[in-house]
Amino acid sequence: MSWEPTPLEQKRLEKLAELRQAGVEPYPLRVERTHTSADAIAAFEAAEAEHGAEAPEIKATLTGRIMSSRDMGKTVFTHIEDGYGRIQLFVRRDDVGEEAHQIFRKLLDLGDFVQATGVLFRTRTGEVSVRVTEWKLLAKAVSPLPVVKEQEVDGELVRHNAFSDVEERYRQRYADLAVNPDVREVFKIRAKVISALRRYFEDHDFLEVETPVLQPLYGGAAARPFTTHHNQLKQELYLRISFELYLKRLLVGGIERVYEIGRDFRNEGVSFKHNPEFTMLEFYAAYWDYHNVMDFTEGMVKYVAQHVWGKSEISYQGETINLGGTWPRLTMRDAIKQFAEIDYMEHPDAPSLANAIREAGGHAPIGASWGKLIDGLFGDHVEPNLIQPTIITTYPRDISPLAKAIPGDPKHVERFEFFIAGMEMGNAFTELNDPLDQQQRFEDLQKLFAKGDDELNPIDEDYLRAMRYGMPPNGGFGVGVDRLVMLMADKATIREVLLFPHLRERDEG
RNA sequence: GGCCCUGUAGCUCAAUGGCAGAGCAACUGACUCUUAAUCAGCAGGUUGAAGGUUCGAGUCCUUCCAGGGUCACCA
Known part of the structure; x- marks a missing residue:
């Protein structure tokens, strides 16, 4: 045009x-x-x-x-x-x-x-x-440019004729930035968050690395990938959905503490907290378990808040969120008992748990695994209530194929996620480093997923080979950086913290 | 993908089925300390797109496009 x-x-x-x-x-x-x-x-x-x-x-x-x-x-x-x-x-x-x-x-x-x-x-x-x-x-x-007039009334800045149409602001972000100074502020906060994260990891002796975005196999998360093609090599390639499997290869190679900040791509729905491409931070530390990771993660979020706001109490969408102190930690089982009044251990297989959920008036998708049902219960009843920082531990094994099992508990693994403002902010576990167990988990997963499920990850044989050389025990973690920025900038949608959020192409013909 | 809401001037918004309007911006002019400057005047439109109902459609109906919300989906 x-x-x-x-x-x-x-x-x-x-x-x-x-x-x-x-x-x-x-x-x-x-x-x-x-x-x-x-x-x-x-x-x-x-x-x-x-x-x-x-x-x-x-x-x-x-x-x-x-x-x-x-x-x-x-x-x-x-x-x-x-x-x-x-x-x-x-x-x-x-x-x-x-x-x-x-x-x-x-x-x-x-x-x-x-x-x-x-x-x-x-x-x-x-x-x-x-x-x-x-x-x-x-x-x-x-x-x-849109004309924005400002007037001071009783010390308050009143803006007139503001450029406020959300769609136009995102499509013409340059105009948005030019006339709305508070939008520029958001991206200054974003930069501060990322620089604070880098400093925190550097101070703790982590090595920053970059791993492939274009991958012959995708893995490390349950998500549909974007696919692309290399012409000269005549090879199908995927845009990464996580960094996990590459970063853990580096532990095999003798790098003890490693992290990456970069872009992940997931070919899924778009919402106030999902964009097709988003910024992820993942780290892995040899000789740590998930308890060490919990402490470290808490410290990380507090450090970021201190760097951005100089305090540990922040305001988010009208709520005061206190990041200080030790965050409450409770198991997923206890959390669901408390908020959904279901003890899933009394329903130890998928059909009986699905029945219990439906009897309680909840939603249980057909064909969902036991772990997926538990995750669904958690998402519906618990997650929205976790406004203050909370760590949820001990996840079902069948939705955690990369986490180490809890000895004597075949149903659970050493995994935690932490939540702030009703949003999942990060996901971590004591990483599985037993190559034979890992192979078994991958194979179980293949059976568990329905045939043709495109969230099913292909088995990464090279990752298993790396692990067979010996991988130190380690703890790892991933955090959605955009969500952390939303929290720090007090923004209710991920699009407000992305300079150029994805929008459907407009037919201008 | 389902449902609900929205789309009118460069921007922000009006308009019972009956002449498409206002403020700001623009334009012409007045004013040598203004700050949402003020005052006088003047212009600006394919009402998201295409069809339909009607004597008459911004308004009602259908389809499509885009955005927002919500539900579903989402380790």
Whole structure:
């Protein structure tokens, strides 16, 4: 689809031509910025504090995007915004000259990038501003950005005509970011979360690695993969659904503590907490069991909160969430007893458990395994109630093929997940390192899944071969980084913490 | 995939089946300390798309497209 200028864009194209005619280059190559808006204001206030009215003049050249303009005729007040805030330009005809003043008034628009030079001063209403003597256009905006006006009422910032259509905001994230500063804040928080995670792992002697995104076999999670094709090799490839099997190969290779932050891809439904591609963090540590992993994970989330907010109490969707202290730990069995009033150990096989669930008025999908039914019970009755951080331990074996069994308990494995704000945040276990047991689990799983179930992972023979060389006992963990960011940024949907969330292609024909 | 809601000017939103409107932005002008600047004037539309019912459809019906919610699905 080619671009058809709207009437507003047509008008700006005319201005563009007029600017060139007047000898103004609308897209120059060089910029002469001396101060950011924040630096300029700070410098002015510092000088004022030290010397009062006798303060020496500060001349500055600033750059930014025109966000508002109040044209008084011979004087124009304009706010420009740069990456550090806003500052007001005071453009007076007597200061810039007749011609430059007319061009500024008539040929510039909201959204244009400009450079302005002048002495800093305070206006009568007290705002630090630039008394502009020279200005230069840096980039003409041809399309009008949504206009957002702000007003301060009793100290509260009220925004008018905000650009708020969710779909348009995601499809044109650049415009969203340009006019909604709070959106930029979300992605600063995201960056802080990720840098805190990296520092935490580095401080604990973990090695960061990168493993293949394109894989000949997929595994490590129950999910449908995206498939692709290598032309020259004539080979089917999958986009990874987890990092697990590659990272644990590295333990065989003698790397004791390893982690990866990267993208996973799952060809499944899209929801407020699912995007087809999402950021995952997985780590594995030799000689740890899942108790060590629990302690470490708790520490990790607290560390992140400290780095982002400087405290362990955060606000999420109106709830106060306290990440401090030791998080409650309870078994899945006890949690389900408490919230669903079913003791699944009294129903030790799938048919009887399915009956018990249906009798209690619950939903039990046909053909679900015992473990899947338990997981379903948990998801329906327990998970939404886990607002404060909670660790749930001791998972059914048949939904945990990579976790080590609990001695003397054939039904359960050493696995935990932790929950905050009713969301699963992470999944961990004492990793299975017995190659023969692992092979058996894979084979059991093949039988358990219905034929043709596309969540069934192919058996990764190379992974079994690696394990046969000897894998140290280890504990491992995976956390959905986007969900952690949702929590830290107080956002209710994953799309608000992804710069370019997946959207259906729009038919524009 | 099922059900519910939404789609109107660049943005935010109105309009009992009866002339498609407002505010902001734009445009013309006034104003040399404004800050949602103010004031006067002027323009801006294939109402998501295609069909249908009707004398008449933004509004009712059908299909489709997109988004949101919810349920199902989701180790």
